[in-house]
Amino acid sequence: MKSPITIVGVLLILAIGAMEVSAQNRSSATQTVTFGVQRSATIIAANFQASATSINDVSLTSAIPLKVTAGSDASSDIVADLGGGGADRSVTKFDRGFSSGENVYQNSLVPRKATVPIAMLRNHKSSSSDRLVITLTE
């Protein structure tokens, strides 16, 4: 009759043997992957400015989140749609705030689109000299 200590010892040796066989059937190597998203000077320099007169539409395309700033030097109200009717749509009235900036519109949500169509919806007193200026900045 073998003692319990002997039996436990034999089982332990068998278990270690099984682990060794298992370990031989696999081999691993590791790599460290470093990543990041950075704003390059190129993108910062890509700040965009466009102007629309009368009821012409302006379509802007941005691949990165940018801040939209709009202003108008129109002699009367201008209504513009920034965001093209998407989730971040915002119809805003601009009036004579362009130079002073008091009516400048800023929407940090609009830039979270790859494409930002901007449409001038209404210009009550349209004239060729009226401008809606859209500026994209970081």
Place this chain on the structure above:
Amino acid sequence: MRPPSIRLSLAICLLIPLVALAQTGSSVVQTLNIEVKPITKIAVSGNPGALYITDASAGSDVLSVSDNNSNYSMMTNLDNMKIVASINNPMPEGTRLMMKLESSKGSSNGFVDVSSAMSPVEVVTALGKGSDLNQSITYTFAANASIGQINVDSRVVTLTLTN
């Protein structure tokens, strides 16, 4: 009376057959124990280059950058082996990490998304016996256009050659 040289020659002639008989009756035996154990080895050349997204094309919904400057070598004497990959922590939301391993001995699964591969995913299958040296590893890091700046971070990717 015979000279001593003749007697010496006769004595040598009588002894030669005895020596020859003794040599044919001597032998030794050795037992050689031979065993070839399962062998699986995989190694990488080092870490890939940093994957920094710093630019984008206008209108692109996804920004991405790739690196293929690292490679791996493997050797096995088993059939039906595969290489699986896992990552130590999931990638940040809105980003993806994909990898592709070339293979001349097996079948590459192409670009495999390992962004959240806490459990290993197969990247090369059907590997047979033999070795595969200096096979390229390509990583692609992609981020949605809506993702803002992400500070430099890292993940550990483990490649395992297994059955």
